[in-house]
Amino acid sequence: MEKLLNEISHEGLSGYSVPEIDVPHENIEKYIHKEALRSSEPELPQVSEPELRRHFTRLSHRNYSLTTHFYPLGSCTMKYNPPVNDKLSQLPGFADLHPYQDEESLQGLLELLYGLERSLCEITGMDAFTLQPAAGAHGEFTGLLIIHAYFKAKGEARTKIIVPDSAHGTNPASAALAGFEIIPVKSKADGCLDLELIEKTLNKDIAAIMLTVPNTLGVFEKEILKISEIAHKNGSLLYYDGANLNAILGNARPGDFGFDIMHVNPHKTFSTPHGGGGPGSGPVGVKKHLEEFLPVPKIEKKEFGYKLHYNIPKSIGRVRSFFGNVPVLIKAYAYILALGAEGLRNVSEQAVLNANYLLSILKKELPAPAGDRCMHEFVLSAKPCAEKGVRALDIAKRLLDYGYYAPTIYFPLIVEEAMMVEPTETESKDELDKFASVFAKILKEAADNPATVKNTPTTTPVSRLNEVEAARKPILKWADAPK
Amino acid sequence: MNYIPLTEKENKEMLKSIGIKDASELFSVIPSSSRIPALKLPKGMSEQRLVSTLEAMAKKNASLKDYACFRGAGIYDHFIPALVEEIVNRSEFSTAYTPYQPEASQGTLQAIFEYQSLICELTGMDVSNASLYDGSSAMAEAALLAVRATSRKKILVSSASHPEYRQVLRTYLQGTDIEVVEISSKNGFTSLDDARHKLGNDTAAVILQSPNFFGTIEELSSFRALSREYGALLALSVNPISLGALKSPGEIGADIAFGEGQPLGNHTGAGGVTFGFLSVKKELSWKIPGRIVGQTVDSNGRRGFVLTLQSREQHIRRERATSNICTNAALNALAGCVYLAGWGKNGIKNLALANFAKSRYAYERIIRIPGFSPAFEGQQFFNEFAVKTTKDISHLNKKLFAEKIIGPLALSGFYPEMADCALFCVTENRTKSEIDKMAEILERA
Known part of the structure; x- marks a missing residue:
């Protein structure tokens, strides 16, 4: 157990040195009403720098991460994060800028952001991008506000969004936040849409269909061109959730399928580190007919350099302060520049090959409800094990014991005991083989002696945690803990 | 460069296992009319050329290291103390995902729990979430939280609060029937008279910033009294470092505290990446947006940490979730945690x-x-x-x-x-x- 900061606190210690005050000392009470001042200091822990460094370093050792473990977390595209990109984003000429500096003193940054916008247009087949959204879900929300603004400008009151039941939870949540009603549609066993059902569901209230392609079962939506045709015939728009863009990178483009609007996840497709829960970023791309609704400001290239353009009357406004998650965008651009056209295409080819290879082995162990082929990821069902008492959750925990992060489990919701595996292109064949053999070993354990799988994990810093208790009696800060 | 650790020989073996001859067969499901032969992008670069290319761009900016x-x-x-950077650059933290498997993510989870504890101490509130994107989205989330908690549809926001935050607030709410009304300001202060004039029993929250955009420390107790009179929540945007000296939102009696976390150990970075913080009174804990970490025990009775109160969230409740947030700003909040922990009780006061x-x-x-x-x-x-x-x-x-x-x-x-x-x-x-x-x-x- 690593103690908490308040447990290693000693009265009078501090980690950092207070800067010299080289101006006259002033009594703050002389200038600020007593009523506005704190009556006592905040009870922050008092820890020396050596102790702090050890504390946080030890904490870091209690994490599985991409640099220490294979992370086959489906839908999250946990690919290698090149350190050079981190380093570049931390150059003083990027990391230490003030957002309200004059444009003339930010030309290098604007040049980079503009270059990224243009590259994303080429990669996705869209006409324009905004880099402002701060995460994938934030991008979805931005996209939905654009859809809202588009129909408002057309004078059409379209209030509903079709979201398949195989979609990520962020899709319906983002649509609801933007004020839309959600029409969930049942997808087929492989997560693909039922064309007839979509045709029946479409009417003049439907503003858009949100799709993830390939879908969350790792299957490419075969009817995509037909769906695009009937959606547009109905006057509806087509939204592309970029969570699975890694599967088609450089080989095909959402814009060419007929999508009107989309977001990308640089922290998935473009290798920027996920940070244990952010920062991400969620650039949104649109076709020409939606460009005037993008957030402000827009970066424009002029003869004399780059300008920020604010006066866009139909814009939805700002979705984040300042420019967006700049360091993430720098890393994404560095990745795109390093790989180039051919490298980006290799990404999807290798990611799909790796996933299919792993599927070709693991489908012998557990049913794969979407079939023998997949794109960049696949879903297995641990239902046969669950029937004998070992659930997907147990298999996931046992994988931790063998030094693997677990696949995404219980998602997508349409597969019972789902285990969603995404190896990405940056894992070696040796690693895939090892993972497959460990997976098979665990299933054998489950058959022979379920307890060895159920009472897991055993090698992690803590054993299985009681999540029910955590929600029933919430302890959300150290002061809440029983003495 | 492509970072792919596979040889042609291994790829052939894999194709054989799959039972196909060529990897292109795997893409045959994509309509051929929408396949592209090649992206119209330049060739890839060596790491060396990549570094010189981006360094050249960085040099065109005026860095605060020189100004x-x-x-x-x-x-x-x-x-920013060196320790903060050292910790957030540890790849064990930076290359992990959202802690879905808590037993393999105790480092991230305990650090977030500590972050939540520090934010609660600093703001004087009961419950903090794990972070939001930035200060501006925190204002929008505070407004939505107040609407959920009160079932009222009007938000009063001070015109002396950050203009970009108010822009983001309006953007967030444009698809809803929630009304945003601005309180005017006078002589650098938010006008109490104007607030009184605009407040009603339909007001979900009064949102103020202190110190406000002009730097002025607002007279908050009168706004506290006024909003209580109408049953509206008081949401305060604060500069976290100022709380080393200034009265905390909790002491003032605010219901929601929020703000921009950048001052806490994060680079100015042209305004981002930063993080937003949001903390609330206990009564509002189930209404809060975003991730929250809680303490629990493992099967051997040892202390551990997990994501909790998850039935608020999008992956469970879908369109009925308290927000759509998934990825937020965990690593920036970690910087905030290391920063606050290092200053400590007296340090933060001296810094202020x-x-x-x-x-x-x-x-x-x-x-x-x-x-x-x-x-x-x-x-x-x-x-x-x-x-x-x-x-x-x-x-x-x-x-x-x-x-x-x-x-x-x-x-x-x-x-x-x-x-x-x-x-x-x-x-x-x-x-x-x-x-x-x-x-x-x-x-x-």
């Missing part, structure tokens, strides 16, 4: 006082320059203040820039009626000689 910054307005140039002393010195120095005067009567401020001048502000800033100084923000951009006002920020990072040099340039200009 003394007197500009704030939401993003502040504070000193250093900011106050230096800005006070700069203020006294500047208002004595002919052509400069206080923008407001009796303004009480922390590390930012507005000054009125008869000189042309953009001319002043050009002069300052030529001498490697990023000067004050001209308020005319956001407040056209304040065309003769400039907003100065002075953090602990500024030295007396930098302040004196700046003042001398103002004198000469």
Whole structure:
């Protein structure tokens, strides 16, 4: 157990040195009403720098991460994060800028952001991008506000969004936040849409269909061109959730399928580190007919350099302060520049090959409800094990014991005991083989002696945690803990 | 470069296992009419060329490492102790995903739990979430939280709060029937009279910022009393470092505290990546947006940490979730955690006082320059203040820039009626000689 900061606190210690005050000392009470001042200091822990460094370093050792473990977390595209990109984003000429500096003193940054916008247009087949959204879900929300603004400008009151039941939870949540009603549609066993059902569901209230392609079962939506045709015939728009863009990178483009609007996840497709829960970023791309609704400001290239353009009357406004998650965008651009056209295409080819290879082995162990082929990821069902008492959750925990992060489990919701595996292109064949053999070993354990799988994990810093208790009696800060 | 660790030989073996001849077969499901032969992008680069390419772009920007910054307005140039950077650059933290498997993510989870504890201590509130994107989205989330909690549909927000936050607030709410009404400001303060005039039994929350956009410390207790009278929540946007000296939102009696976390150990970075913090009174804990970490025990009775109160969230409740947030800003919040932990109880107070002393010195120095005067009567401020001048502000800033100084923000951009006002920020990072040099340039200009 690593103690908490308040447990290693000693009265009078501090980690950092207070800067010299080289101006006259002033009594703050002389200038600020007593009523506005704190009556006592905040009870922050008092820890020396050596102790702090050890504390946080030890904490870091209690994490599985991409640099220490294979992370086959489906839908999250946990690919290698090149350190050079981190380093570049931390150059003083990027990391230490003030957002309200004059444009003339930010030309290098604007040049980079503009270059990224243009590259994303080429990669996705869209006409324009905004880099402002701060995460994938934030991008979805931005996209939905654009859809809202588009129909408002057309004078059409379209209030509903079709979201398949195989979609990520962020899709319906983002649509609801933007004020839309959600029409969930049942997808087929492989997560693909039922064309007839979509045709029946479409009417003049439907503003858009949100799709993830390939879908969350790792299957490419075969009817995509037909769906695009009937959606547009109905006057509806087509939204592309970029969570699975890694599967088609450089080989095909959402814009060419007929999508009107989309977001990308640089922290998935473009290798920027996920940070244990952010920062991400969620650039949104649109076709020409939606460009005037993008957030402000827009970066424009002029003869004399780059300008920020604010006066866009139909814009939805700002979705984040300042420019967006700049360091993430720098890393994404560095990745795109390093790989180039051919490298980006290799990404999807290798990611799909790796996933299919792993599927070709693991489908012998557990049913794969979407079939023998997949794109960049696949879903297995641990239902046969669950029937004998070992659930997907147990298999996931046992994988931790063998030094693997677990696949995404219980998602997508349409597969019972789902285990969603995404190896990405940056894992070696040796690693895939090892993972497959460990997976098979665990299933054998489950058959022979379920307890060895159920009472897991055993090698992690803590054993299985009681999540029910955590929600029933919430302890959300150290002061809440029983003495 | 492509970072792919596979050889052609291995790929052939894999194809054989799959039972196909060529990898292109795997893409045959994509309609051939929408396959592309190649992207129209340049060839890839070596790492060496990549570095020189981006370094060249970075050099075209004026870095605060070379320029003394007197500009704030939401993003502040504070000193970042080396330990903060060392910890957040540890790849065990930076390359992990959201902690879905808690047993393999105790490092991230405990650090977030500590972050939540520190934010609660600093803001004087009961429950903090794991972070939001930034200060502006935190304002929008605070408004949505208040609407959920009160079932009312009107938000009052001070016109002295950050203009970009208000823009984001309006953007967020444009698809809803929630009404946003601005409270006017006078002499650098939010007008209590105007708030009284606009408040009603339909008001979900009154949102104020203190110190506000002009740097003024608001008189908050009267707003607390007023909002209570109408059953509206009080949501306060605060500068976290100012709380080393100023009364916390909890002490004031606010229901929601939020703000921009950048001052806590994060680079100015052209305004991002940063993080937003949000903390609330206990009664609101199930209404809060985003991730929350809770303490629990493992099967052997040992302490451990998990994501909790998850039935609020999008992956469980889909369209009925308290927000759509998935990825937020965990690594930036970690920087905030290491920063606050290192300053500690006395350190944060001394840091706040250093900011106050230096800005006070700069203020006294500047208002004595002919052509400069206080923008407001009796303004009480922390590390930012507005000054009125008869000189042309953009001319002043050009002069300052030529001498490697990023000067004050001209308020005319956001407040056209304040065309003769400039907003100065002075953090602990500024030295007396930098302040004196700046003042001398103002004198000469």
